Amino acid sequence: MNQRLISSFADFAPDPVMVFATDGRLESVNTHAANLLGIPRTAVGTLTLVDLLGGQSKAARAVIRQALAQKEPTPIRLTVAAPGREAAELSGECWRIGGIGRAWVGVRFNQTGSAAGIFGELAVTIDELNRQLRAKDRVLKRLAELEAEARRIQAEAKIGSWQWQRGDAKVALSDEAGRLLGLAPGQSSVDIRTYLKRTEQADRRRVAQALQALYRDGGPVEIEHKLRVNEEHRDLRIRGRADERDTSRIFGFVQDMTRRKQFDRMLRHSESRLSSILEAASDAIIVFDETGEILLFNQAAERLYRWTARQAIGDSIFRLIPEELHGSGNIEDLLKVVRRRAGKNLYQRGRRISGEEFPAEVRWSNSEFEGKKYFAVTVRDVSSKKALEEKLRDAQRLDAIGQLTGGVAHDFNNLLTVILGNAEACRAEMALNRQAREHLDLILLAGQKGADLT
Numbered sequence: 228m229n230q231r232l233i234s235s236f237a238d239f240a241p242d243p244v245m246v247f248a249t250d251g252r253l254e255s256v257n258t259h260a261a262n263l264l265g266i267p268r269t270a271v272g273t274l275t276l277v278d279l280l281g282g283q284s285k286a287a288r289a290v291i292r293q294a295l296a297q298k299e300p301t302p303i304r305l306t307v308a309a310p311g312r313e314a315a316e317l318s319g320e321c322w323r324i325g326g327i328g329r330a331w332v333g334v335r336f337n338q339t340g341s342a343a344g345i346f347g348e349l350a351v352t353i354d355e356l357n358r359q360l361r362a363k364d365r366v367l368k369r370l371a372e373l374e375a376e377a378r379r380i381q382a383e384a385k386i387g388s389w390q391w392q393r394g395d396a397k398v399a400l401s402d403e404a405g406r407l408l409g410l411a412p413g414q415s416s417v418d419i420r421t422y423l424k425r426t427e428q429a430d431r432r433r434v435a436q437a438l439q440a441l442y443r444d445g446g447p448v449e450i451e452h453k454l455r456v457n458e459e460h461r462d463l464r465i466r467g468r469a470d471e472r473d474t475s476r477i478f479g480f481v482q483d484m485t486r487r488k489q490f491d492r493m494l495r496h497s498e499s500r501l502s503s504i505l506e507a508a509s510d511a512i513i514v515f516d517e518t519g520e521i522l523l524f525n526q527a528a529e530r531l532y533r534w535t536a537r538q539a540i541g542d543s544i545f546r547l548i549p550e551e552l553h554g555s556g557n558i559e560d561l562l563k564v565v566r567r568r569a570g571k572n573l574y575q576r577g578r579r580i581s582g583e584e585f586p587a588e589v590r591w592s593n594s595e596f597e598g599k600k601y602f603a604v605t606v607r608d609v610s611s612k613k614a615l616e617e618k619l620r621d622a623q624r625l626d627a628i629g630q631l632t633g634g635v636a637h638d639f640n641n642l643l644t645v646i647l648g649n650a651e652a653c654r655a656e657m658a659l660n661r662q663a664r665e666h667l668d669l670i671l672l673a674g675q676k677g678a679d680l681t
Contacts, residue, residue, distance in 0.1 A: 243336040246324065249295065251276040251287050254331060263336065264309040274310075281308035294321035294332040303334070378402055385483035391467075393442065393475045396420070404481050407463065409456035427453035427460060437465075441477060445469030451484060462488045511606040515544045517599060531608055534580040549578050577606055585610055646674050 243260035247253055253274040261268050264279065276287040286305070293301050300320040308314035319336040378401070381387055387404025397416040405414055408422070419438065426434050430452035441448040446468035453460045467479025505512055511528035515521045524539040532539070532547055577587035588607040593600055 240335070243319075245334045247276050247291070247332045247334065249291060249330060249332065251291060253279075260336065264307060265312045266309050279307055279309055280305060281314060290321055290334070291332050294323050294334075295330065297323065300335075382406075387481045388478070389467075389481060390476060390478040391442075393477065398422070407456075407461070407481055407483050408454065409461075422454075425455045427455065429453075434465075441467050441469075445474060445477070446479075448479075461485050508605075509607075512603065513539075513544065513547075513606070514601060514603045516601055519544045522601070528606070531577075531606060532579050546580065547578055549576050549584055577608075646670070 240257055240259070243263045244255075244257045245253065245260050246255040253271055253276070256266060256268055256271060258268075260266070266274060266279075276290065277284045280286050283306075290303060290305070293303070300322045302318070303321050304316065304318045306314050306316050317336045319334060322333040322335070324331040324333050381401060381403035385403070385407065387407050388401040389398050389404050391398045397418050399416050400408065400410070402415075405412075405417075408417060410417065423431055423435055423438075434450060434452050437448050437450045440446070447466065448468070449464065449466045451462065451464045454463050455461075462484040464482040464484050465479065466482075467477055470476040470478060505523070505525045508525060508527055511531040512523065512525045513521060513528055514523035521539050521542055521544055524534075524536040526536075528539070529535055534547075575587055575589045576584050577589070578584050586609050588609050590605045591602065592604075593602045595601070
């Protein structure tokens, strides 16, 4: 980098300028010097200062030593004898050029300018370049850290990146993208045709059309499909679009959706089972939120309230509650009233959409999700149950009366037995006149009629 910069400055210098390494090897020569000395510019790297001085190695070492030892440009006078040219005595200056970890020797032959001006400006520029390079090193280090962090995030999120250059049959992949596609470690690209062959046959045509549209129009495109990876099928989501600054470059992301798809299937299965259970339930089940909006209304609720789920969902739960339970129209106030009544009475009342009220057995539960409250209520019509209970109570009352009546009759029978027995004895043992006998006969007749009643 520094050597190229030095060569550029030498080319712009108005005087013949040459740059040598500290071992005397020619590193740069501008056009003026090449024409003056008759050296081809291809001699850079092969020609040495000793060669230019006609083999005078001592003089060459002296120039290099003198340049490296002085802080300012030092005047020199040299007898230059380039290969194939006559010797010529030239005056000029030599100058130390500092770089990153190394130094060079600059030689200017007198013509118009000063080595101090040329190489002084060069030294300042190199110092600035050094600072920029150090800053660049810090930036590159930070970029490397960010790339490592990006790789870690991609691996955890199971999302890989890719880029596709128009006209190229292969797509370049990040490490995670390669892993998701089942490539061998270190393999960083995949052929489009190979990718399509590994795509599940049912998805292949759709994926090919999406890639063609992406290539032709630049996207954006998003598509999900299955890909064969190590004898299994993996669900992938591909997103891509053309780079706005360079439309020949298409880039995007690939995401592993396999587990999410499995969870979705499990969720749908659970929802189906829950729906079946709710619809098969004999009790009405209603779910509503903290505003009273009905969110779920099963078939038993449709039968009980004579209101379809399509009509009920989105409407207010308060339409199904007797007005005296409404309170302020707030769910919490409603629950307080319901709990207070439930403590005194096993039954509460419901109201059909027509306004007809019915006795009901109600159970409440609530939950909270993402800061919102939800309520579930099960309602059972107990009209027939209450009627049966009334009949049972009537039967129990009649049974009690029967038991009481039987007891009284038994006791009355005992009394009649005593009366009749003693009357018969008196009639048999006593000599009674006609009138007394008639009175005993009346007693016996009345007693016998009373016995017949019990």
